[in-house]
Amino acid sequence: METRSLIKDLLRFTNSNQVFLLSALLVTFLFTLLLSISLGSFNFSLLELFNSTRDSLHTTVLYEIRIPRVLLAAFVGASLGLSGASLQGLFRNPLADPGLIGVSAGAALGASIIIVLGSSLFPSFIFGAFILPIAAICGAALVISLLYVFTRGFGYQGITYMLLVGIAVNAFASVGIGILTYISTDSELRGLTFWTMGSFGGASWYLILPAIIVITLSMLWMIPSSRKLDLLQLGEPEAYRLGVDVKRLKYKVIISSAITVGVSVSLSGMIGFVGLVVPHLVRLLGGVNHSYLLPGSALLGAGLMMSADLISRTLIQPAELPVGLITSAIGAPFFLWLIFRIRKI
Amino acid sequence: MRMIIIYFKNEINTILKMRSFLIAISFFTSLILSDCNEASDSSRTVIAGGSLTEITYFLEQENKLIAVDVTSNYPKKTRELDSIGYVRALSTEGLLSLSPTLILGEDDMGPPLVIDQLALTGVDIRIVPEEQTSEGILSKIRCLSSILGVSKSFQDQKISLLAKDVNKLKKTASKNSKNPKRVMLILNMQGTSPIVAGRNTSGDSFIKMTGAKNVVTSFEGWKPVNSEAIISYNPDYILITERGMGSFGDIESLSKEPSLKFTRAAKNKNILSEDGMAMLGFGVRTLGTALNFSRIFSEE
Numbered sequence: 288m289e290t291r292s293l294i295k296d297l298l299r300f301t302n303s304n305q306v307f308l309l310s311a312l313l314v315t316f317l318f319t320l321l322l323s324i325s326l327g328s329f330n331f332s333l334l335e336l337f338n339s340t341r342d343s344l345h346t347t348v349l350y351e352i353r354i355p356r357v358l359l360a361a362f363v364g365a366s367l368g369l370s371g372a373s374l375q376g377l378f379r380n381p382l383a384d385p386g387l388i389g390v391s392a393g394a395a396l397g398a399s400i401i402i403v404l405g406s407s408l409f410p411s412f413i414f415g416a417f418i419l420p421i422a423a424i425c426g427a428a429l430v431i432s433l434l435y436v437f438t439r440g441f442g443y444q445g446i447t448y449m450l451l452v453g454i455a456v457n458a459f460a461s462v463g464i465g466i467l468t469y470i471s472t473d474s475e476l477r478g479l480t481f482w483t484m485g486s487f488g489g490a491s492w493y494l495i496l497p498a499i500i501v502i503t504l505s506m507l508w509m510i511p512s513s514r515k516l517d518l519l520q521l522g523e524p525e526a527y528r529l530g531v532d533v534k535r536l537k538y539k540v541i542i543s544s545a546i547t548v549g550v551s552v553s554l555s556g557m558i559g560f561v562g563l564v565v566p567h568l569v570r571l572l573g574g575v576n577h578s579y580l581l582p583g584s585a586l587l588g589a590g591l592m593m594s595a596d597l598i599s600r601t602l603i604q605p606a607e608l609p610v611g612l613i614t615s616a617i618g619a620p621f622f623l624w625l626i627f628r629i630r631k632i
Numbered sequence: 633m634r635m636i637i638i639y640f641k642n643e644i645n646t647i648l649k650m651r652s653f654l655i656a657i658s659f660f661t662s663l664i665l666s667d668c669n670e671a672s673d674s675s676r677t678v679i680a681g682g683s684l685t686e687i688t689y690f691l692e693q694e695n696k697l698i699a700v701d702v703t704s705n706y707p708k709k710t711r712e713l714d715s716i717g718y719v720r721a722l723s724t725e726g727l728l729s730l731s732p733t734l735i736l737g738e739d740d741m742g743p744p745l746v747i748d749q750l751a752l753t754g755v756d757i758r759i760v761p762e763e764q765t766s767e768g769i770l771s772k773i774r775c776l777s778s779i780l781g782v783s784k785s786f787q788d789q790k791i792s793l794l795a796k797d798v799n800k801l802k803k804t805a806s807k808n809s810k811n812p813k814r815v816m817l818i819l820n821m822q823g824t825s826p827i828v829a830g831r832n833t834s835g836d837s838f839i840k841m842t843g844a845k846n847v848v849t850s851f852e853g854w855k856p857v858n859s860e861a862i863i864s865y866n867p868d869y870i871l872i873t874e875r876g877m878g879s880f881g882d883i884e885s886l887s888k889e890p891s892l893k894f895t896r897a898a899k900n901k902n903i904l905s906e907d908g909m910a911m912l913g914f915g916v917r918t919l920g921t922a923l924n925f926s927r928i929f930s931e932e
Contacts, residue, residue: 327858327860328858328860328861328864329860329861329863329864344863344894347894348860348863348894351890351893351894352859352860352863352890352891353860355890356859398823401822402822402823405822419822419823469718470702472702472703472875472908473703473908474819474820474827474873474875474876474908475820475875477819477820477827477854478819478820478821478822478823478824478827478876481824481827481856482822482823482824486823486824486825486856488824488825488826488856488858488859488891489821489823489824489825489891491889491890492890556823556824600858600860603851604858604861605848605850605851605857605858605861605862605864605865606828606830606850606851606855606856606857606858606861607825607855607856607857607858609824609856
């Protein structure tokens with residue numbers, strides 16, 4: 288019932304062209320998913336694998352290594368795209384980005400502490416591979432609490448003020464990461480540098496399952512607010528008079544993007560530009576209403592991230608390029624073009 | 633851009649090295665010495681390079697040391713000395729404030745501008761040549777002891793302690809190399825794919841010293857390698873630095889990581905961990921570690 292009414296609600300504010308675009312994005316997404324799963328440095332044919340169950344190593348590679356990695360890339364891409372779109376809507380600012388409110392930086396600080404100080408802080412730690420994501424989520428949570436305190440429950444002095452607080456939080460977290468970089472040893476420094484450039488290399492089922500659940504839940508929580516985000520574009524007081532509980536919407540968008548971004552960063556490092564660029568691409572394709580923009584950004588974000596990861600793991604195999612390098616390499620020129628276009632208008 | 637530079641650091645470094653080498657010959661040949669002649673005054677020596685510090689303690693010359701860099705963390709007593717920061721990011725004024733009479737480093741000492749400035753002030757700066765083999769370590773020890781003015785007889789006595797190990801190492805290594813074990817060396821694997829030693833790294837040289845074969849032949853430098861490639865490499869042994877294990881805690885939980893789990897090394901519990909400098913520093917301890925590992929590789 289819930290999902291059906293949700294879909295009906297979404298369709299009500301989406302025109303037929305956009306429905307077509309969304310289905311096209313879905314098809315592209317599925318195609319990329321299939322392509323990502325069938326290609327990799329370990330060479331085998333997917334069809335052959337399904338036809339016979341002879342070679343167990345191939346099945347293990349597929350199920351234990353490649354599929355978790357592709358799924359993680361898809362969910363991280365979707366969450367970055369979606370939170371980018373909703374934050375841009377909330378701040379009514381086309382340059383808003385999940386990194387902007389400082390959540391990614393907070394998560395990065397948490398993870399950096401573990402990478403550099405981990406072995407001396409917890410000599411024989413029971414959490415094992417979980418400790419890094421947990422620390423990153425703690426860092427993200429700390430930033431959200433800071434934002435909450437400084438904006439007195441996200442309500443004080445409007446959205447620009449929150450953006451400024453975010454900038455300060457970002458600067459503060461970079462200081463922390465900088466200090467850790469300075470005191471780290473050669474090997475930790477390498478780990479830290481490669482981690483901040485993003486990688487899906489650490490993906491394994493027991494790590495990504497909780498992440499997938501959390502990201503899915505907060506996406507389902509966020510997408511129904513799309514109509515309210517549309518109204519918010521008229522301005523905060525106007526939206527309030529049209530019956531939008533602006534404060535509640537703020538809570539919803541900030542908390543859900545903080546959670547999804549925190550989880551994403553904790554498992555994959557800092558991946559730039561997807562949160563910023565994907566919503567713009569989706570808008571250019573079909574329009575600005577959030578009932579189309581939010582699901583579209585999630586689908587395109589997932590597709591782009593899977594493709595970037597595919598390039599990252601196959602371009603110079605057996606080594607791999609950090610995935611953040613690829614997303615930024617694609618994102619930066621697009622961003623420049625965007626600025627150029629705005630100037631011309 | 634910065635990220636691209638970091639990633640292709642090795643390739644760029646090679647180009648830069650050639651350039652700075654040319655500049656170096658044209659301007660500073662007379663100022664920075666890389667010979668092993670005895671220094672006129674080694675009473676206040678500063679060392680930038682963990683292996684050199686290790687060797688200085690091995691030669692019992694630590695009373696001449698006044699400061700070391702942050703990579704010099706063995707033996708533990710080095711913590712009592714002043715620190716000059718990171719070996720590649722030295723500061724001219726900070727170093728001069730210690731009024732050193734002799735600065736010793738390896739070719740990673742930097743930045744070049746600081747080294748040139750220091751040389752211009754007339755401080756005796758030596759770059760101790762490094763060759764990453766067991767003989768190379770011995771000649772590094774010889775070079776350092778002659779710079780520090782250690783008597784010939786004491787030097788011989790100290791080297792003879794190691795010569796035995798070197799001979800044993802050579803013997804086991806040449807035996808191993810007839811049917812070499814395939815080894816992969818991981819520097820760090822927290823949050824990213826394992827960062828693995830490629831060609832022209834200290835890790836590659838270390839593996840060669842033991843008579844084993846590095847599984848990675850297709851790339852240079854330390855790079856993250858994806859899990860699928862690790863499975864197709866299927867190394868017999870995996871070496872990992874202790875710090876690199878980080879929060880994995882022990883070999884047991886490390887060998888359950890999906891990227892390593894399906895390798896022959898993890899199945900046979902052939903994952904060995906050791907302090908990073910003891911493997912890759914090419915100081916005194918590297919000989920012992922290499923001997924130890926080459927013996928393990930020679931067992932069936």
